[in-house]
Amino acid sequence: MNILVITATYPPSANGVAVSTKRTVSELRKRGHRVVVYGPKLIGSRETDYVSTPTIRIGSFGLRDYPIAIPHSVRTMVDRLPAVRWDIIHVHHPVIAGPFAIKLGKKLCVPVVFTYHTQYDQYIEHFVGLPQFMKRWLHKWIYQGVLLSTVRSFDGVIATTTWLKKILEKSISGTPVYYASTAGLTTPFLVSQSKQLLRKKLGLPLDEPVFLSVSRLSKEKRTDILLRGFLHWAQRHHKGILIIIGDGANRRHLEAIASRSPHHHRVKFMGKIPNEKLQSWYSSADVFLYSSITDTIGINILEAMSAGLPVVAPDHITTREIIVSGSNGVLYKGDASKMAKAIDMTIARRNIMAKQALAISKKYHISTTVRELMNIYETVIGEHKKSI
Numbered sequence: 001m002n003i004l005v006i007t008a009t010y011p012p013s014a015n016g017v018a019v020s021t022k023r024t025v026s027e028l029r030k031r032g033h034r035v036v037v038y039g040p041k042l043i044g045s046r047e048t049d050y051v052s053t054p055t056i057r058i059g060s061f062g063l064r065d066y067p068i069a070i071p072h073s074v075r076t077m078v079d080r081l082p083a084v085r086w087d088i089i090h091v092h093h094p095v096i097a098g099p100f101a102i103k104l105g106k107k108l109c110v111p112v113v114f115t116y117h118t119q120y121d122q123y124i125e126h127f128v129g130l131p132q133f134m135k136r137w138l139h140k141w142i143y144q145g146v147l148l149s150t151v152r153s154f155d156g157v158i159a160t161t162t163w164l165k166k167i168l169e170k171s172i173s174g175t176p177v178y179y180a181s182t183a184g185l186t187t188p189f190l191v192s193q194s195k196q197l198l199r200k201k202l203g204l205p206l207d208e209p210v211f212l213s214v215s216r217l218s219k220e221k222r223t224d225i226l227l228r229g230f231l232h233w234a235q236r237h238h239k240g241i242l243i244i245i246g247d248g249a250n251r252r253h254l255e256a257i258a259s260r261s262p263h264h265h266r267v268k269f270m271g272k273i274p275n276e277k278l279q280s281w282y283s284s285a286d287v288f289l290y291s292s293i294t295d296t297i298g299i300n301i302l303e304a305m306s307a308g309l310p311v312v313a314p315d316h317i318t319t320r321e322i323i324v325s326g327s328n329g330v331l332y333k334g335d336a337s338k339m340a341k342a343i344d345m346t347i348a349r350r351n352i353m354a355k356q357a358l359a360i361s362k363k364y365h366i367s368t369t370v371r372e373l374m375n376i377y378e379t380v381i382g383e384h385k386k387s388i
Contacts (some may be wrong), residue, residue, distance in 0.1 A: 229339030
């Protein structure tokens with residue numbers, strides 16, 4: 001197949017959409033497909049079959065990982081693309097990139113599919129400083145109006161979880177909705193070296209529990225709840241540290257929360273670490289802590305599970321897709337004290353849960369997720385040919 005991928009974020013950006021898109025593109029190319037990526041200008045890296053959009057980068061407000069990609073005109077884009085017969089366009093963002101992909105698809109006479117990566121309606125709740133009536137207005141205008149209208153125009157929409165597929169089938173009835181996970185784990189994040197050796201290399205304590213969080217540090221990720229939960233647990237346990245990997249606009253706020261606690265020295269902010277260097281950090285930890293309820297699927301949860309880490313997370317539709325409470329982690333409802341109890345339960349059964357976590361992660365290997373995606377491509381292409 002000749003596949004055109006349109007995205008607004010791509011490595012070296014470290015967010016989930018960028019990482020999963022790159023993994024999928026690489027696997028498709030390994031299988032012999034021609035994949036051209038149209039995305040933001042790359043910094044510090046080069047890639048064959050990559051066409052750059054005009055790009056605006058904002059270094060503040062935690063937006064460094066999310067450049068603003070401004071597409072060329074459709075006519076200019078057609079001239080910049082390789083002269084091949086395209087089979088399908090796969091777009092990963094509904095705003096700006098979405099309408100552009102639809103116009104390009106009509107010009108090239110090929111179908112366009114869209115992966116619904118994010119609960120966009122939930123993000124509106126995290127606009128800082130806006131009164132509630134403005135948030136309601138934005139939800140009605142942007143989400144129900146502009147965004148869903150664009151989504152209904154695609155030839156197919158790909159849900160990244162089974163629960164999201166059911167929701168989309170109701171909200172955009174008439175548009176085909178398919179399921180294919182974006183997790184796409186290429187290799188387990190479990191390192192063969194012992195935890196003791198890894199911890200020595202990373203400068204971590206050898207004889208106490210190590211908890212890990214890997215996340216963009218923005219308000220909607222709710223890392224403050226995760227942090228307060230750990231600090232509450234730390235009041236009753238003299239040993240145990242929390243490693244927070246990631247960066248973002250909310251980092252200073254999180255550091256301030258930690259600094260006010262007598263256990264501040266047990267929280268380590270490591271900043272951004274490239275995905276390909278996370279294996280040692282995952283494998284050196286004992287338990288993974290997760291807090292977001294806005295992601296459709298937590299790729300970092302599956303990465304942690306592939307390293308044998310049970311996961312402590314809020315009990316929510318977004319986490320129940322992967323975590324079976326008491327089996328491969330513990331889900332909790334409530335405040336920091338409830339999270340602290342969940343941590344205790346996880347530590348008590350860590351070895352048993354680690355085996356279940358590894359087993360679940362294998363279901364999300366790149367070979368499985370790309371096979372699901374290829375089936376969708378073939379279905380959409382077939383339906384498009386019937387309509388011509």
